[in-house]
Amino acid sequence: MQKLIFPEHFQWGTATASYQIEGAWNADGRGLSIWDVFSHTPGKVKNGDTGDVACDSYHRIDEDVALLQKLGVKVYRFSVAWPRIYPEGTGTLNKPGLDYYHRLVDALLAADIEPFCTLYHWDLPQALQEKGGWDNRETIDHFVHYAETLFQQFNGKIKNWITINEPWCVSILSNYLGAHAPGNQDLQMALDIGHHLLLAHGKTVQRFRQLNMEGQIGIAPNVSWNEPYSNREEDVAAARRMRGACNEWFLDPLFKGSYPDFMVAWYQKMGASVNIQPEDMAIIQQPIDFLGINYYTGSLVTYKQGEGDYDGEDVEEGRERTDIGWNIYPEGFYNVLTWLTEQYGDVPIYITENGACYNDEVQNGKVADTRRIAYLQKHLLQLHRAIASGVNMKGYMTWSLMDNFEWAEGYSKRFGIVHVNFETLVRTPKQSFEWYQQVIAHNRLEV
Numbered sequence: 001m002q003k004l005i006f007p008e009h010f011q012w013g014t015a016t017a018s019y020q021i022e023g024a025w026n027a028d029g030r031g032l033s034i035w036d037v038f039s040h041t042p043g044k045v046k047n048g049d050t051g052d053v054a055c056d057s058y059h060r061i062d063e064d065v066a067l068l069q070k071l072g073v074k075v076y077r078f079s080v081a082w083p084r085i086y087p088e089g090t091g092t093l094n095k096p097g098l099d100y101y102h103r104l105v106d107a108l109l110a111a112d113i114e115p116f117c118t119l120y121h122w123d124l125p126q127a128l129q130e131k132g133g134w135d136n137r138e139t140i141d142h143f144v145h146y147a148e149t150l151f152q153q154f155n156g157k158i159k160n161w162i163t164i165n166e167p168w169c170v171s172i173l174s175n176y177l178g179a180h181a182p183g184n185q186d187l188q189m190a191l192d193i194g195h196h197l198l199l200a201h202g203k204t205v206q207r208f209r210q211l212n213m214e215g216q217i218g219i220a221p222n223v224s225w226n227e228p229y230s231n232r233e234e235d236v237a238a239a240r241r242m243r244g245a246c247n248e249w250f251l252d253p254l255f256k257g258s259y260p261d262f263m264v265a266w267y268q269k270m271g272a273s274v275n276i277q278p279e280d281m282a283i284i285q286q287p288i289d290f291l292g293i294n295y296y297t298g299s300l301v302t303y304k305q306g307e308g309d310y311d312g313e314d315v316e317e318g319r320e321r322t323d324i325g326w327n328i329y330p331e332g333f334y335n336v337l338t339w340l341t342e343q344y345g346d347v348p349i350y351i352t353e354n355g356a357c358y359n360d361e362v363q364n365g366k367v368a369d370t371r372r373i374a375y376l377q378k379h380l381l382q383l384h385r386a387i388a389s390g391v392n393m394k395g396y397m398t399w400s401l402m403d404n405f406e407w408a409e410g411y412s413k414r415f416g417i418v419h420v421n422f423e424t425l426v427r428t429p430k431q432s433f434e435w436y437q438q439v440i441a442h443n444r445l446e447v
């Protein structure tokens with residue numbers, strides 16, 4: 001048995017998001033979000049599931065913080081529901097909504113757990129969507145105003161801020177592929193939305209600096225690792241496009257102040273281009289304190305004309321897949337992290353999400369999710385490799401603390417290290433919870 005020791009002060013944590021766990025969808029003045037509308041629209045979410053109740057975390061702060069304390073995490077990543085703070089997106093502040101997050105943050109601090117707050121994890125106020133949502137540049141300033149409210153309310157209590165979770169999901173998945181709220185299918189709109197999200201990020205970082213806030217701020221894109229099946233030029237180019245759509249499309253503006261030419265050209269071929277105003281790229285390229293990285297999967301890619309949006313096809317290598325169908329590709333974790341450092345420099349990185357979907361159920365009071373343990377073990381080994389290779393890794397937050405509302409999959413897909421019975425809302429720590437508890441306690445991985 002080998003013991004892989006992680007750096008001293010490495011920050012172990014776990015993560016959730018407001019719409020996925022809180023429930024209380026219309027309690028205490030909360031306004032409608034686009035996910036309330038989407039999940040209440042027949043046919044959009046599997047089994048007609050909604051986030052109306054979810055894990056009812058809105059009413060279970062003490063229970064959930066006790067789980068975090070038992071787990072032994074140093075950090076807990078959660079998100080604020082914009083419609084709880086500004087039910088109409090702007091205008092009247094909803095104090096009961098603000099008070100909920102004060103209670104949550106105070107409980108975390110009392111338990112010696114660092115809050116990691118995501119400002120936007122997809123629950124846009126419906127009132128703003130009705131004025132065009134992220135496709136309307138005015139939403140950018142409403143977002144900065146919402147963020148500024150939280151900065152002023154929580155300065156000194158929350159010292160770790162993430163502006164936007166996964167701009168690829170918010171733009172492409174939600175407004176071109178149409179799989180998530182609001183469900184548009186318009187590439188030009190999706191590219192404009194992606195640009196507006198990056199602008200909202202940049203302007204929020206500027207405001208954070210102007211307010212002389214305590215702590216650090218970053219953004220959390222999802223990344224993918226796609227390698228060419230062969231060294232044939234067409235395979236190399238196809239894999240580069242698949243990675244580029246997810247990785248460089250957002251990371252190049254953030255760190256290089258421009259969109260990647262090869263993807264701009266590809267999207268032009270698809271009939272779309274980004275509408276950039278003169279100051280935009282300088283705003284987007286605001287220096288950040290850390291980069292959050294969400295990593296789940298990767299693939300080998302071979303060129304196939306007309307396949308998907310990038311003339312690329314994942315090669316079926318016979319790899320194990322999780323219960324949501326994603327390839328298990330641990331070496332992609334190492335490869336994407338070392339690639340990031342080569343491409344964008346020594347930016348401090350937190351893994352803000354990494355985890356697996358397995359639908360194990362409770363049997364005799366236990367959940368033997370050994371496949372999730374295997375997934376985490378393989379990915380933490382690759383993470384340890386990346387650290388050993390010089391990647392500036394600050395911490396790791398597994399997705400997710402508990403089974404929750406998995407977007408268009410509803411409650412049919414379980415990512416938690418804690419099982420949730422969605423009838424009774426009883427939480428049951430899984431075997432992976434106990435395993436992760438030991439990794440944290442000893443700051444090491446046994447392989």
Ligand SMILES: N=[N+]=NCCCCNC(=O)[C@@H]1[C@H]2[C@H](O)[C@@H](O)[C@H](O)[C@@H](CO)[C@@H]12
Nearest residue numbers: 017165166169222294296297326399406
């Ligand atoms: N093929 N394939 N693809 C991988 C697709 C990755 C895009 N989805 C994510 O990263 C979402 C992220 C989200 O923040 C969280 O709210 C979700 O619950 C998790 C699990 O779904 C992940």
